[in-house]
Amino acid sequence: MQVKVSALLLIFYTFTLHSNHISLALNQEGVYLQKVKLSLSDPAGFLSGWSDRDATPCNWTGITCNHDNSVVSVALPSASLSGPFPIFLCRLPSLSTLSLSSNSINSSLPLSISSCRNLSYLDLSQNLLVGPLPSTLSDLHFLRYLNLEGNNFSGEIPASFGNFRQLESLLLTENLLNGTIPAALGNIRSLKSLVLAYNPFTPGQLAPELGNLTNLEELWLTECHLVGPIPESFGGLIRLKNLDVSNNGLTGPIPSQISHLKSIVQMELYNNSFSGTLPAGWFNLTELRRFDASMNGLTGMIPHELCELPLESLNLYENQLEGLIPESIAKSPNLYELKLFGNRLTGSLPSELGKNSALQTLDVSDCTLSGRIPEFLCQSGALQELVLLNNAFSGPIPANLAKCQTLRRVRLSSNRLYGEVPEEFWGLPQVYLLDLYGNAFSGNISHLIYGARNLSTLKISKNKFSGSIPSEVGSLHTLVEFWADGNELSGEIPTAILNLWQLEILDLSNNDLSGGIPMGIQSMKQLNELNLANNRLSGHIPDEIGNLPVLNYLDLSQNNFSGGVPLSLQNLKLNKLNLSSNMLTGDIPPLFANAVYRDSFLGNSGLCVSDSGSCNRGAGKRSLVFSWVLKSVFVIAGIVFLVGVVWFLLKYKRLKKMKKGVAITKWTSFHKLGFSEFEISDCLKEANVIGKGASGKVYKVVISNGETVAVKKLHERPKKDENNFMSVDSDTGEYEVEVETLGKIRHKNIVRLWCCCNTGNRKLLVYEYMPNGSLGDLLQSNKSKLLDWPTRFKIALDAAEGLSYLHHDSVPPIVHRDVKSNNILLDEDFGAKISDFGVAKVVKAVNKGIESMSVIAGSCGYIAPEYAYTLRVNEKSDIYSFGIVILELVTGKSPIDPEFGEKGLATWVCTTLDRKGVDHVLDPELESTFKEHICKVLDIGLLCTSSLPINRPSMRRVVNMLQELSVTMPGLQEKDGKIFPSL
Known part of the structure; x- marks a missing residue:
């Protein structure tokens, strides 16, 4: 009996311990959070520390409790979480702060979110939420902060949002919201920040009721399709600090009521259609630091009152303003940016401009300004951009500017400046663009130019510079363009110029140069244009010119060259060849003995055309002309006969309904060709396929002259005829876009389209062959x-220069829309060229650089966030895609990888950097000695992939940043014909 009692006591004791253990188990709030954990995908293991063995969740990652151990905050930003919104969070009775930003929370936001009754802070930005905004959100009576930016919410902003009682911040940028901005928002009197930018709202006017938001400090409505005027009621926003209504269609005058905005710090009104004059009353806006009303239709004068404010930035460019620039603008102690270009301003620049502030940017180009360049512009040693082109400025360059070590971009072209350029000005170390074109400068090019180690473009054409070209020019390894035509330069072309391995354009025409072309010119592998016309150059034309791989413009006319025309010139793909007015003798190479080049050899009495190997050189120019005329007659007769035969065959084959041997109906060449269309068509065999894509197959074709080309054969696409039957048609749209785009482009970093042809049901595009794919x-x-870091860096720089040309130098600009690593081709030296323009888009000026598309173009992993849900096309989409390419080069990873979950490469990089550091991001195959340099390039890639398009730099700026990284190295070196920074 005693044993039984003891046993019962033991069981009771054990049960008591077990009961105590249960009482110490996870509390109810922890259970709810465990259910949250189970409802979400957590590939990064961010929630792995949430253990049910704890008594409370207060020590879990992202959880904060109050003194009663009740959860008051759940903060899990950038945790790679995915799944629907975890509604169990709303069962936490004391929850006041919830942040799940920068994850992959998807599905729609449930109406039951209103059960999170104590929430005061809700941040679900940068997720994948879809559907309408829940109208019940306004039932969260304690909510002060609501951030839903960067999702895919659609539909209208609910009118019920006007019922928020304590809301201070409403952030909805970068969604798919439509309808108009509801007037009911004017009822949220507590609101301090209203941010609705980058939504495809229905065009509509600003509601006057928004003027009731007397506590509002920030109003950001960029790209909201606003029309009509700014309501006069906005004068009641007396606490407003930031007003941004840029990139809309607002009209009418800028209301005078803006003078009531006494707290305003930044006012962005640019790229609208405002008219009339700038209003008065600016003296009240004592806090205004930045004012931008550029790209409107403003008239009248710049108000003195505006210029007397302590402004930091004043942008009024591309309006119709006239009159003088007020002297008072020079007294502002904070002014760092002044852009007034594209107006009708007259008079001179304020004489003390730059004396009282650290001026960084001055651009007054395309006005009618005159007078001297102020001497104090770089008084504080901060000036970076000086752009005065297309005015009537006179006098010399101030001596003080020669000491401005911060200058990066100088454009003084098309003025009336004169005198000698200060010696030190030639060698400013940060300048990448020096443009002195079209003035009356005299004197020599200084030997100190060797100090301009960042110089990319040197344009000194149409001046009175004299003396010889200093050999120090050869030390400018970053120089891409050298324009010095129309001066009085003399002496010989220095052999040191052969060290300019990146030079694309060399124009020394219309000078007094003598001697010969330096031997070894074939080392200038990037040279695209060579113009030495109208000098006193002599000697033989070097045979090496024919070995310049990308040369397509050659003008050596009006010199004293002698000897024969090198046969190697036939290797070039020339758009222009001019060797006229020299003393050349012998036979014209066979390829040039036709009517296309009839003006290329005029004024060379010793040249002639030979058909049989014997040539009467005494016949002179007359016999040459007669020979060409005679040959032309025979050629024309032959063409007429051939056209007749082809026409007959086409008619005959159509009548017989033959299925084979379809004649070529269109053949267009964009360069001089050494092959025929028939050679191309005969080589389109499966054995020659080197690539396949969505648009077609690519073939490698070796033609009879030994040259290799790449041929894209576009897929045949089903198409309904008039009777709704299916027929076959090629991808005409892509074909026409590719031909229209590439047929006009001449750039070393854009793949060359040799020709195109239409062979019945097939459309063919013939490109230069890129051996490294x-x-x-x-x-x-x-x-x-094979891709070490120097090679990858040069590929990035090459591709950036190609895109920069499309965005900034092509007329009109072109948006590629499918930038990706598979569309960056590599030549034998791993030089990079942009390819595949099948979905490229010309940016129309009428749309101010933005155009909406009916379908998304691009490749998964490279599409910019805003493009995917707004279909707005501009160059910022290309910049995002290029940023992804940079991240590929740095990480070695593809844009889409199972490791990333539902996020892309850019998000993975950011998350990994935050949690694990840079070593877990960099490609382990890259040499550790380059780590610092790689990290700087990584920063550029992250800047390009910024979620907000406005934060992404232009491609021109990207090129500059990459060039800066190359010139900060000990130098550049050449290896197997390619250039890379020696780190």
Whole structure:
């Protein structure tokens, strides 16, 4: 009996301990959070520390409790979480702060979110939420902060939002919201920040009721399709600090009531259609630091009152303003940016401009300003951009500017400036663009030019510079363009110029140069244009010119060259050849003995055309002309006969309904060709396929002259005829876009389209052959070890220069829309060229650089966030895609990888950097000695992939940043014909 009692006591004791253990188990709030954990995908293991063995969740990652151990905050930003919104969070009775920003929370936001009754802070920005905004959100009576930016919410902003009682911040940028901005928002009297930018709202006017938001400090409505005037009621926003209504269609005058905005610090009104004059009353806006009303239709004068404010930035460019620039603007102690270009301003620049502030940017180009360049512009040693082109400025360059070590961009072209350029001005170390074109400068090019180690473009054409070209020019390894035509330069072309390995354009025409062309010119592998016309150059034309791989413009006319025309010139793909007015003798090479080049050899009495190997050189120019005329007659007769035969055959084949041997109906060439269309068509065999894509197959074709080309054969696409039957048609749209775009482009970093042809049901595009294939294929293959960091860096710089040309130098600008590593092709030296323009888009000026598309173009992993849900096309979409390419080069990873979950490469990089550091991001195959340099390039890639388009730099700026990284190295070196920074 005693044993039984003891046993019962033991059981009771054990049960008591077990009961106590249960009482110490996870509390109810912890249970709710465990259910949250189970409802979400957590590939990064961010929630792995949430253990049910704890008594409370207060020590869990992202959880904060109050003194009663009740959860008051759940903060899990950038945790790579995915899944629907975890509604169990709303069962936490004391929850006041919830942040799940920068994750992959998807599905729609449930109406039951209103059960999170104590929430005061809700941040769900940068997720994948869809559907309408829940109208019940306004039932969260304690909510002060609501951030839903960067999602895919659609529909209208609920009118019920006007019922918020304590809301201070409403952030809805970068969604798919439509309808108009509701007037009911004017009822949220507590609101301090209203941010609705980058939504495809229905065009509508600003509601006057928004003027009731007397506590509002920030109003950001960029790209909201606003029309009509700014309501006069906005004068009641007396606490407003930031007003941004840029990039809309607002009209009418800028209301005078803005003078009531006494707290305003920043006012962005640019790229609208405002008219009339700038209003008065600016003296009240004592806090205003930045004012931008550029790209409107404003008239009248710049108000003195505005210029007397302590402004930091004043942008009024591309209006119709006239009159003088007020002297008072020079007294502002904070002014760092002044952009007034594209107006009708007259008079001179304020004489003390730059004396009282650290001026960084001055651009007054395309006005009618005159007088001297102020001497104090770089008084504080901060000036970076000085752009005065297309005015009537006179006098010399101030001596003080020669000491301005911060200058980066100088454009003084098309003025009336004169005198000698200060010696030190030639060698400013940060200048990448020096443009003195079209003035009356005299004197020599200084030997100190060697100090301009960042110089990319040197344009001194149409001046009175004299003396010889200093050999120090050869030390400018970053020089891409050298324009010095129309001066009085003499002496010989220095052999040191052959060291300019990146030079694309060399124009020394219309000078007094003598001697010959330096031997070894074939080392200038990037040279695209060579113009030495109208000098006193002599000697033989070097045979080496024919070995310049990308030369397409050659003008050596009006010199004293002698000897024969080198046969090697036939290797070039020339758009222009001019060797006229020299003393050349012998036979014209066979390729040039036709009517296309009839003006290329005039004024060379010793040249003639030979058909049989014997040539009467005494016949002179007359016999040459007669020979050409005679040949032309025979050629024309032959063409007429051939056209007749082809026409007959076409008619005959159509009548017989033959299925084979379809004649070529259109053949267009954009360069001089050494092959025929028939050679191309005969080589389109499966054995020659080197690539396949969505648009068609690519073939490698070796033609009879030994040259290799790449041929894209576009897929045939089903198409309904008039009777709704299916027929076959090629991808005409892509074909026409590619031809229209590439047929006009001449740039070393854009793949060349030799020709195109239409062979019945097939459309063919013939390109230059790139032996190393695409960057994408190389990065993701076992050949990636060929891509060391110097090579990858040069590829990034090459591709950036190609895109920069499309965005900034092409007329009109072009948006590629499918920038990716597979569309960056590599030549034999791993030089990079942009390819595949099948979905490219010309940016129309009428749309001010933005155009909406009916479908998304691009490739998964590269599409900019805003493009995916707004279909707005501008160059910022290309910049995002290029940023992804940079991240590929740095990480070695493809844009889409199972490791990333539902996020892309950019998000993975940001998350990994935050949690694990840079070593877990960099490609382990890259040499550690380059780590610092790689990290700087990584920063550029992250800047390009910024979620907000406005934060992404232009491609011109990207090129500049990459060039700056190359010139900060000990120098550049050449290896197997390619240039890379020696780190």
